[in-house]
Amino acid sequence: MSADGYCEPKSTEISRFWRRLITNILYFGTIVVCVFFFLLPLLWMFLNALKTPLQIVELPPRIFNFTPTMENFENVFNSQNFLQYIYNSLIIAGGSSLLGLILGLPAAFSIAQYRQKKLAVFILISRMVPGITFLLPLFIMFRFFRMVDTYTSLILSHLLVGLPFIVWVMVPFFESIPKDLIDAARVDGCNIFSTFIRIILPISMPGVVTGGILSFIFSWNNFMFSIVLASNRTKTVPVAIFNFIAYAQIDWGGLMAAAVTITLPVLVITILTQKYVIRGLTAGAVKG
Amino acid sequence: MRLGDWYDRNAFWIFPSASVVFIMGLMIFPLGYTIYNSFTDWSLTHGDQVNFVGLKNYIDIFLNDDRFWGAVGRTIYFTGLAMAVEVTLGVLIAVLFDARDFRGKRVARSIFLMAMMATPVAVAMVWMLIFEPTAGVLNYLVKASGLEAILREHAGIAKLLWITDSASVIPSLVLVDIWEWTPLISLIVIAGLATLSREPYESAMVDGATPFQIFFRITLPMIAPTIGVAALLRLVDCLKTFDIIYVMTMGGPGYSSETLNIYTYQMSFQYFNFGYASALLVVFFVFVLGVSLLVAHFRRGLEL
Numbered sequence: 001m002s003a004d005g006y007c008e009p010k011s012t013e014i015s016r017f018w019r020r021l022i023t024n025i026l027y028f029g030t031i032v033v034c035v036f037f038f039l040l041p042l043l044w045m046f047l048n049a050l051k052t053p054l055q056i057v058e059l060p061p062r063i064f065n066f067t068p069t070m071e072n073f074e075n076v077f078n079s080q081n082f083l084q085y086i087y088n089s090l091i092i093a094g095g096s097s098l099l100g101l102i103l104g105l106p107a108a109f110s111i112a113q114y115r116q117k118k119l120a121v122f123i124l125i126s127r128m129v130p131g132i133t134f135l136l137p138l139f140i141m142f143r144f145f146r147m148v149d150t151y152t153s154l155i156l157s158h159l160l161v162g163l164p165f166i167v168w169v170m171v172p173f174f175e176s177i178p179k180d181l182i183d184a185a186r187v188d189g190c191n192i193f194s195t196f197i198r199i200i201l202p203i204s205m206p207g208v209v210t211g212g213i214l215s216f217i218f219s220w221n222n223f224m225f226s227i228v229l230a231s232n233r234t235k236t237v238p239v240a241i242f243n244f245i246a247y248a249q250i251d252w253g254g255l256m257a258a259a260v261t262i263t264l265p266v267l268v269i270t271i272l273t274q275k276y277v278i279r280g281l282t283a284g285a286v287k288g
Numbered sequence: 289m290r291l292g293d294w295y296d297r298n299a300f301w302i303f304p305s306a307s308v309v310f311i312m313g314l315m316i317f318p319l320g321y322t323i324y325n326s327f328t329d330w331s332l333t334h335g336d337q338v339n340f341v342g343l344k345n346y347i348d349i350f351l352n353d354d355r356f357w358g359a360v361g362r363t364i365y366f367t368g369l370a371m372a373v374e375v376t377l378g379v380l381i382a383v384l385f386d387a388r389d390f391r392g393k394r395v396a397r398s399i400f401l402m403a404m405m406a407t408p409v410a411v412a413m414v415w416m417l418i419f420e421p422t423a424g425v426l427n428y429l430v431k432a433s434g435l436e437a438i439l440r441e442h443a444g445i446a447k448l449l450w451i452t453d454s455a456s457v458i459p460s461l462v463l464v465d466i467w468e469w470t471p472l473i474s475l476i477v478i479a480g481l482a483t484l485s486r487e488p489y490e491s492a493m494v495d496g497a498t499p500f501q502i503f504f505r506i507t508l509p510m511i512a513p514t515i516g517v518a519a520l521l522r523l524v525d526c527l528k529t530f531d532i533i534y535v536m537t538m539g540g541p542g543y544s545s546e547t548l549n550i551y552t553y554q555m556s557f558q559y560f561n562f563g564y565a566s567a568l569l570v571v572f573f574v575f576v577l578g579v580s581l582l583v584a585h586f587r588r589g590l591e592l
Binding site for chain 1: 293295296299300302303304306307308310311314315317318319321322325381384385387388390394396397398399400401402403404405406407408409410411413414415417418422423425428432467470471472475476479524527528530531534535549552553556557562565566569570572573576577580
């Protein structure tokens with residue numbers, strides 16, 4: 001009955017405790033650093049939108065020790081035609097993702113159902129090709145038909161991003177639907193169109209939502225197509241904000257308020273529909 | 289013959305027909321038109337006279353255009369740097385995330401997601417404020433943390449001017465790209481890790497493998513195909529990065545951050561040199577497509 005018999009396990013237990021503590025600190029320390037790296041720029045945008053221009057350039061920077069003001073937002077909404085730009089962005093993003101679904105869903109179903117590999121490659125290559133390759137000829141074409149600065153030209157150009165994406169998300173989705181289900185509906189006398197509308201689409205809603213949300217966000221965020229094809233009448237918010245830097249003496253408060261205005265809806269949608277967004281972004285990359 | 293039967297037999301072309309028409313009209317035709325234009329000297333600034341010049345534009349691009357070759361170099365520099373960091377960091381974060389369950393994981397994931405979904409123009413704005421040499425928070429942190437001396441020793445960022453200094457503009461833009469797109473790699477790899485079977489890990493534990501051995505001998509080989517796809521998706525987008533570069537620097541100062549995409553854009557919509565720009569577009573198109581196909585090919589080779 002020596003005391004050593006108890007002491008030894010106890011000391012290893014203590015060292016195990018320290019080792020675990022150190023790993024925990026290292027592990028969560030790294031996680032916290034990563035999270036903060038990705039969080040801070042967005043937080044900085046929100047905080048500075050609520051500061052006065054003087055507070056923004058003050059050093060050392062004020063983090064939470066200032067009285068928030070809505071002045072910047074008031075300036076942005078009063079001095080610029082901002083509501084019109086938001087309306088334009090909504091019409092174009094809504095129109096292009098709706099059209100993307102109408103065109104893309106049947107195409108994706110057909111690719112999955114009839115194994116149309118070549119069609120799939122055609123549509124998906126456009127996901128790889130630089131958008132600017134289409135932008136110049138489209139600009140020339142739209143200029144010829146006097147369609148520059150119309151909703152139609154912007155919706156059609158944004159569809160170049162949205163449609164391939166929707167197909168990209170939906171093909172694996174439709175492929176995962178058991179063939180028995182389709183066959184059963186066919187036996188019950190449904191033709192392929194009513195099968196698609198009454199059976200396939202309802203059970204594919206998660207995929208449809210994913211494709212719709214993401215193509216809406218991509219269009220809402222789109223800058224390159226809009227800056228070329230949009231002008232006074234159809235200017236979207238990203239273009240308006242960009243012009244804001246070009247023309248005004250840099251007003252950081254106004255810029256941050258404008259940046260918050262355009263990003264906030266996207267962030268809210270992203271958080272609310274996180275599951276779908278992640279599924280859409282990782283679609284096609286992970287098997288299984 | 290019932291109408292339903294007719295539908296059934298013809299659905300294979302009716303279903304995708306609208307998409308096909310769209311692709312023909314807004315992708316294939318414009319592409320063909322661009323190739324045609326690339327053999328002409330069409331320029332809005334030279335009036336309406338359009339001459340057929342054969343391969344002259346292409347010859348000029350490859351033999352006489354220093355600005356083009358500069359853009360090629362910068363595209364490779366930007367993409368190489370961004371990809372190296374994003375893939376490494378992305379995989380590390382994913383593995384770290386997958387290793388344990390902890391409270392707040394969902395919140396952390398939301399934050400990663402927000403970085404990549406936030407509107408690029410807005411992201412560019414806030415980074416411009418962060419990089420601002422006199423009032424920006426980055427220089428404040430650099431000075432307050434005592435990193436200044438170390439950074440000043442490295443010629444590239446000696447002046448701490450970030451995007452307004454030609455020596456440091458590309459690494460600074462890459463930092464923004466890393467911030468924006470590392471989460472994509474992480475999310476894809478996290479999803480991939482979730483599908484791995486647990487068995488190899490259990491036997492490795494029994495055999496007393498160290499965490500490092502487990503990572504390099506088991507996790508990494510099993511997850512390699514997923515990392516490959518994630519990297520390929522990222523590479524394709526990285527080569528054509530436009531928004532943050534154009535908003536933050538417009539290719540400047542001078543031409544020092546002008547990548548291929550920015551250069552083609554300027555040639556098209558700044559100079560309205562449609563013929564020459566079309567030739568550039570064809571070259572850029574082939575370049576991006578070639579790189580993607582090459583990588584896809586090698587990846588398939590590795591997997592088999």
